[in-house]
Amino acid sequence: MRRILVLFAHPVLERSRVNRRLLSAVRDISGVTVHDLYDVYPTFYIDVGREQRLLLEHDVIVFQHPFYWYSTPAILKEWQDLVLEHGWAYGKGGTQLRGKITLNAITTGGPEAAYHRSGYNRFTIRELLAPWDQTAHLCGMRFLAPFAVHSALRVACDDDVAQARVAYRQLIEALRDDRLDLERAATAENLATALPSLLPREVA
Amino acid sequence: MTDSVLAQAFIYLFAATVFVPIAKQLGLGAVLGYLLAGVAIGPFALGLVGTEGNHVMHFAEFGVVMMLFLVGLELRPALLWQLRRPILGLGGLQVAATAAALAGIAIALGVALRPAIAIGLTFAMSSTAIVLSTLTERGLLKSRGGQSSFAVLLFQDISVIPILAVFPLLGASAATVTDVTSEAGRPAWLSAVIVVGAVAGVIALGRFVVRPLFQFLARAKLRESFTTAALAIVVGIALLMVQVGLSPALGTFLAGVVLADSEYRHELESDIEPFKGLLLGLFFISVGAQIDFALIASQPLRIAGLVVGTMVVKLVVLHALGRIFGLDRSASWLLALALAQVGEFAFVLLSLAVQRQIFSDELAGMLVATVAISMVLTPPAFILLERVILPHVTEPAAERPQDEIVDTGTPVVIAGYGRFGQMVGRVLRANRIPVTILDLDPEMIDVLGRLGIKAYYGDASRVELLHAAGCERAKLFVLAVDTAAVATRIAENVRQHFPHLTILARCVDRPHYFELRKLGVRKVFRETFGSAYETAIEALKHLGYRAHTAHRLARRWRDHEESIIEELGDLWRNDRAGYFERTKGALDEAERLMRDEDPTVYIDRDAGWDNESLRADNRVDAAAADASDVS
Numbered sequence: 006m007r008r009i010l011v012l013f014a015h016p017v018l019e020r021s022r023v024n025r026r027l028l029s030a031v032r033d034i035s036g037v038t039v040h041d042l043y044d045v046y047p048t049f050y051i052d053v054g055r056e057q058r059l060l061l062e063h064d065v066i067v068f069q070h071p072f073y074w075y076s077t078p079a080i081l082k083e084w085q086d087l088v089l090e091h092g093w094a095y096g097k098g099g100t101q102l103r104g105k106i107t108l109n110a111i112t113t114g115g116p117e118a119a120y121h122r123s124g125y126n127r128f129t130i131r132e133l134l135a136p137w138d139q140t141a142h143l144c145g146m147r148f149l150a151p152f153a154v155h156s157a158l159r160v161a162c163d164d165d166v167a168q169a170r171v172a173y174r175q176l177i178e179a180l181r182d183d184r185l186d187l188e189r190a191a192t193a194e195n196l197a198t199a200l201p202s203l204l205p206r207e208v209a
Numbered sequence: 210m211t212d213s214v215l216a217q218a219f220i221y222l223f224a225a226t227v228f229v230p231i232a233k234q235l236g237l238g239a240v241l242g243y244l245l246a247g248v249a250i251g252p253f254a255l256g257l258v259g260t261e262g263n264h265v266m267h268f269a270e271f272g273v274v275m276m277l278f279l280v281g282l283e284l285r286p287a288l289l290w291q292l293r294r295p296i297l298g299l300g301g302l303q304v305a306a307t308a309a310a311l312a313g314i315a316i317a318l319g320v321a322l323r324p325a326i327a328i329g330l331t332f333a334m335s336s337t338a339i340v341l342s343t344l345t346e347r348g349l350l351k352s353r354g355g356q357s358s359f360a361v362l363l364f365q366d367i368s369v370i371p372i373l374a375v376f377p378l379l380g381a382s383a384a385t386v387t388d389v390t391s392e393a394g395r396p397a398w399l400s401a402v403i404v405v406g407a408v409a410g411v412i413a414l415g416r417f418v419v420r421p422l423f424q425f426l427a428r429a430k431l432r433e434s435f436t437t438a439a440l441a442i443v444v445g446i447a448l449l450m451v452q453v454g455l456s457p458a459l460g461t462f463l464a465g466v467v468l469a470d471s472e473y474r475h476e477l478e479s480d481i482e483p484f485k486g487l488l489l490g491l492f493f494i495s496v497g498a499q500i501d502f503a504l505i506a507s508q509p510l511r512i513a514g515l516v517v518g519t520m521v522v523k524l525v526v527l528h529a530l531g532r533i534f535g536l537d538r539s540a541s542w543l544l545a546l547a548l549a550q551v552g553e554f555a556f557v558l559l560s561l562a563v564q565r566q567i568f569s570d571e572l573a574g575m576l577v578a579t580v581a582i583s584m585v586l587t588p589p590a591f592i593l594l595e596r597v598i599l600p601h602v603t604e605p606a607a608e609r610p611q612d613e614i615v616d617t618g619t620p621v622v623i624a625g626y627g628r629f630g631q632m633v634g635r636v637l638r639a640n641r642i643p644v645t646i647l648d649l650d651p652e653m654i655d656v657l658g659r660l661g662i663k664a665y666y667g668d669a670s671r672v673e674l675l676h677a678a679g680c681e682r683a684k685l686f687v688l689a690v691d692t693a694a695v696a697t698r699i700a701e702n703v704r705q706h707f708p709h710l711t712i713l714a715r716c717v718d719r720p721h722y723f724e725l726r727k728l729g730v731r732k733v734f735r736e737t738f739g740s741a742y743e744t745a746i747e748a749l750k751h752l753g754y755r756a757h758t759a760h761r762l763a764r765r766w767r768d769h770e771e772s773i774i775e776e777l778g779d780l781w782r783n784d785r786a787g788y789f790e791r792t793k794g795a796l797d798e799a800e801r802l803m804r805d806e807d808p809t810v811y812i813d814r815d816a817g818w819d820n821e822s823l824r825a826d827n828r829v830d831a832a833a834a835d836a837s838d839v840s
Contacts, residue, residue, distance in 0.1 A: 018755055019808040047756035 007106075007181050010063035011039045014070040014078045018043070023112045023157040023166055024071055030170035031177045038063065042080045049083055056088040061101060065180050066146070068137070069110040071157070075126075075133045077109075085140065095143045103145035106180065106187070108196070109137055110173065112157035117195075120155075131194060150193040152176055172197050179204055220257045221265075224250045225490050240343050241588035243490050247497020248585075258498055265495050272488025273338045273553065274447050275481055277366070277458040280341060280359075281465020282474055289466055292360050299357060299534050300364020303548075307333040307526045311519065323379040324568040328576065330372050331559060332519055336552035337362045337458070338489055339587050344547065347591065353536060354543030361527075361548060369456050369554055376558065379567050400454065407453040411446055411460055415467030423473045439480035496553070500581045504574055515579040520549045520586070538602040546590045546598070550583040619643040622683050624669035624699055625690030626653060629715050629736060633687050638662075645678050670698040672706055680707045688714035688730070693721045700728045723778040742767060758808055765806045769799050 011031060015024050018041075032039050040059060046052075060066065070077045092099050111130075119126040120133075130153050131138070141148035154169045176196055179185040186203045193199040224246035232242030250257040258265075312329030316322065340358060344350040350359065419442060426434050443461055450460030468474060505512050524545045531541030556577065563573045621637060623630045626648040637644050646664035648654055657664045667674045669690065680686065686703050690696050696714060703710055712730040716722045725733045742763060749759035773795045780788040 016757060017808045019758065041755075043757040044755050047760040 006036055007064040007183060008062065009034075009037045009065040009067060009177060009181055010059055011037060011067045011069050011110075011177075012042060012081070012084070013039055014042045014068070014081045014084075016043050016078050016080070021071070023154055023169065024069065026166050026170055027110065027112070027154070027173050028069065030174045034174065034177055034181070036181045037177060042084060043078075046080065049080060051084055051087050053087050053090070056084065057090075057093065057101070060088070060105075064105055066105060066107040067110050067152075067177070068107070072111040072113045072130075072133075072153075075128075076136075089140065089144065095145075100145065104147075106147045106149060107137075107141045108149040108151060109134060110152040112154045114158045115155065116159075117155040129194070147187065147191060149187070149190045150196050150199070152196040154197060169197065172200055175204070176200055217258070217265075220250055221246075221491060221494055224257075225494065229490075239346060239490075240339050240493055241585070243493030244497040244585050244588075247494035248500060249497075250494070251498030251500065253500070253502035265491060269488050269492035269495055270553065271447070272485055272490075272492045274458045274461050275443060275485035276338060276341060276489060278443050278461035278465040279478060279481055279485060281462040281467075282469050282478055284466055285469045286466055292356065292363075295357050295360035295534065296364050299530055300361045300368075302530055303361050303527060304330075304333045304365060304368050306530070307523055310522050310526060314518065314522065320568075324562075324572075327376065327379050327558075327562050327567045330375070331555045331562070331576075332523075332551050332580075334365050334369070334552040334554045334558075335362060335523075335548040336550050336584055336587065337366060338492060338553055339550065339584055340547050342489060343588060343591055347595075349543065352540065352543070354531075354540035354547070357531065357534070357536060357540065357544050358547045361544070363462075365552070365554075366456060366459050366462070369459075372558070373454075373561070376561055376567070377565055379562075379565070403453045404455060407449055407455060407460070408463060410449070411464050412467050414442075414446070415464050415471075419468060420471055420473065423471075423476065435476055436480045439477050440484065442477075443481060492553070496581055496584055499556075499577070500585070501574060501578050504578050505582075508575070512575060512578055512582070515575065516582045516586070519551060519579060520583055523551075524549045539599055542594060542598050542602060546594045547587075549590060550587045551580040553584075555580045618679060618682050619645045620684045621645070621687060622647065622675075622678050622680060622685070623687040623689060624648075625688070625696075625715075626657065626664055627689070627691055629691065630687065630689030633689060645683070647674065647678060670695055670702060672702050675702060675706065680710060683707075683710060686710045686712045688712055688725075690715075691717075691736075693717040697721070697724055697728070700725055700730055704729050719774070719777075720781065722774065723781045726775070726778055727782070762803060762806050765802055766799055769795075769802055773798075 011028070013024075013028060015021055018025055028039065031037055038059070068077065068081060070081060076082075089095065089102075090099070094102050113120070113130070115124075115126055118124050120128065120130050122128075126133075130151055134151060138148050152173060176185070179200075184205055190196060190199075190203050193203065196203070225243060228246035228249065229239050229242035232245060233239060248254055252258070308326070308329035310329070311332050312325040315325035315328050320328065340362060341350070344355045344358060349355040422438060423435070426438060442464070446460045446464050447457035450457040468477060527548050528541050528545035531544045532538075536544065559573050559576055559580075562568055563570060621642060621644045623634050623644050624647045626634060626646045627650070630646070630648075634644050634646060646657070646662070647667055647669045648657075648664050649666070649668055651666060654664045654666050665678065667677075669675065669678075680703065686707070688696055688699055688703075690699065693716070696716070700712060700714060703712055714725050714730045714733050715736045716725055716733045717736060719735075722733045722735060745766075746759045746763045749762060750756055754762070773791075777788060777791060777795075780791055
């Protein structure tokens with residue numbers, strides 16, 4: 006059984022519609038630790054030792070956040086800069102994260118169609134996540150495709166969110182129980198849509 | 210009219226209501242206010258109260274009993290044990306030496322041996338009621354001089370028991386051994402057993418009865434019964450003590466000490482406190498009313514001589530003993546002036562002396578007047594002490610020379626190294642920034658010295674000291690003293706003599722803030738602002754706000770508060786009405802701001818995180834959504 010760490014970052018969760026509900030869908034799963042960065046570090050003073058211990062205690066690191074400006078909310082950048090130390094996460098002797106699995110669970114305002122060469126966002130989500138892909142690579146982690154919920158501003162209807170919640174929960178449970186096809190999950194475009202094909206047949 | 214109890218009560222209460230605030234306004238203290246009220250309504254001024262003042266006084270003496278109970282509550286047994294040396298040594302010697310000296314003088318003035326001893330013992334006592342209330346009122350009880358005064362008073366209260374036993378032996382009437390036994394005709398040894406038993410009983414009562422009783426009352430939610438129970442305990446103990454011939458004040462004091470460790474201490478305190486205040490006030494009024502001005506007027510010089518002579522003798526003995534027992538000059542002066550009067554117990558002893566025919570009515574009358582006048586003189590004595598003597602003897606040069614400061618060119622000078630200055634200093638020192646520390650509390654300097662921190666003793670409001678501390682070369686002056694007036698004086702001096710220095714200052718309140726800012730202090734910090742601010746954030750968090758949101762809300766409020774207070778400074782100086790109007794307006798503004806910042810309510814600030822406009826756009830045309838991709 007893999008232990009899963011959800012590193013959650015949303016500066017105004019009070020106003021969130023999708024992220025809040027996604028988070029509550031996985032919060033109670035056994036083996037999952039939810040770590041709400043804005044709540045723990047309201048002044049951005051990050052306890053590096055504590056964060057590194059948390060990373061060591063888990064096998065899968067999920068960064069859950071809204072996709073602000075094609076990236077993460079500010080605190081995750083701060084977290085990255087401070088926690089992923091040279092000699093610990095990468096570089097000489099930096100092997101602490103080696104072999105762990107990581108992915109981004111994100112919500113975007115724009116529709117899926119916008120994230121194409123021909124769309125108004127011009128790049129795909131995977132392209133835009135290149136810094137995270139490379140970070141994972143440098144740290145020797147397995148980087149999976151993102152779990153992306155698009156058009157988050159319009160999935161106001163409960164059905165859409167409910168669907169996303171079910172999928173997110175399935176993904177986390179499959180990761181925990183090692184039922185996810187990691188080879189194909191690494192190359193997929195979006196785990197939210199590709200999930201059924203990545204799970205064992207008898208379950209799917 | 211004065212016959213009715215209600216009318217009597219009204220006269221006393223009204224007189225106190227008028228005179229006490231006046232006396233306090235004039236800086237004379239509440240005790241003197243009560244005494245003046247007594248004089249005013251007494252037989253020699255308005256004549257509103259007459260001979261019944263005597264009865265009132267006996268009743269009001271119970272205030273002293275209550276006060277000692279409360280004092281006992283403040284004194285844990287361990288602390289009492291710590292005080293054993295001053296109680297037995299200082300107290301014992303004070304009573305013995307003062308009694309001997311006064312008796313000697315009395316004999317020299319032609320009084321016979323026995324009455325002279327009676328006078329000496331009587332006048333050796335000081336007034337627990339006046340001294341403790343005055344020390345408490347002036348915040349001096351915890352000082353060294355205050356603690357020593359308390360120790361001496363405690364010994365005097367204890368010594369009243371043997372003095373009462375000795376008095377009958379001094380009588381002119383047949384002084385037989387039977388007089389030593391109590392009224393019931395018990396032999397002395399039985400009395401001793403009863404006394405020990407009663408004391409043990411009080412301790413056992415405190416330990417094993419009071420706590421379960423209060424627990425029961427608390428569980429039964431009989432809140433109003435707490436007061437009656439507390440009063441019953443105090444009155445009951447006093448009664449028991451009188452029965453066995455002990456001082457009721459001593460008994461209740463003991464009960465207080467026993468209960469000092471209990472969880473009901475504060476409950477008892479708050480229940481008894483108002484009764485104590487009322488009765489003590491009544492007591493002081495009766496003292497004022499009892500002064501026989503006719504007698505004083507008939508022999509003014511003689512009585513003045515008695516008063517001055519008595520007080521000077523007591524003062525000299527106390528001051529000498531204070532110095533012998535290692536008190537510094539200011540503490541010795543406090544001790545001596547505080548206890549120079551004759552105590553209320555003299556009234557009891559003098560009436561007993563008359564009963565036993567130790568001396569004549571006329572002499573007793575004069576002695577009573579002397580006692581009362583010496584009591585009235587105590588508050589002025591404190592004023593003399595604070596305004597004239599203390600500034601003189603605490604002159605640092607006299608007591609402890611200003612430390613020689615080695616100017617090592619430190620960039621920071623911190624004036625005042627108490628709770629506030631220490632925080633600043635510790636952070637700076639932890640970052641290897643050398644600081645020069647100035648403080649006026651020798652004890653603090655010794656404590657710091659033991660921790661390996663060099664602090665300099667000296668008065669930072671003196672320009673020479675500022676020079677010595679290296680203010681010419683320093684960059685920053687942290688003004689962290691806790692007294693507003695002193696802080697202002699230091700700020701003035703620093704601004705005038707070292708204009709290049711940046712001052713960061715602690716302030717007490719808003720007016721002080723405005724004052725310091727006007728002097729050119731760079732930044733002023735209200736001393737409790739930081740912790741209150743943190744508390745507010747914590748409160749929001751406990752009410753369900755996310756930590757990050759709580760911090761932002763509080764921060765927004767603080768920015769507003771800081772911008773407003775600068776603006777208010779001018780109004781405070783020039784337009785008081787405008788100041789209050791603006792303050793009120795600022796409150797409304799802050800409320801509006803908070804509503805705006807609250808993420809549960811829509812606003813357009815922090816629009817980067819907000820998606821209402823995006824949402825609206827999306828409703829019109831999904832493709833028009835811009836780059837700020839948000840959920």
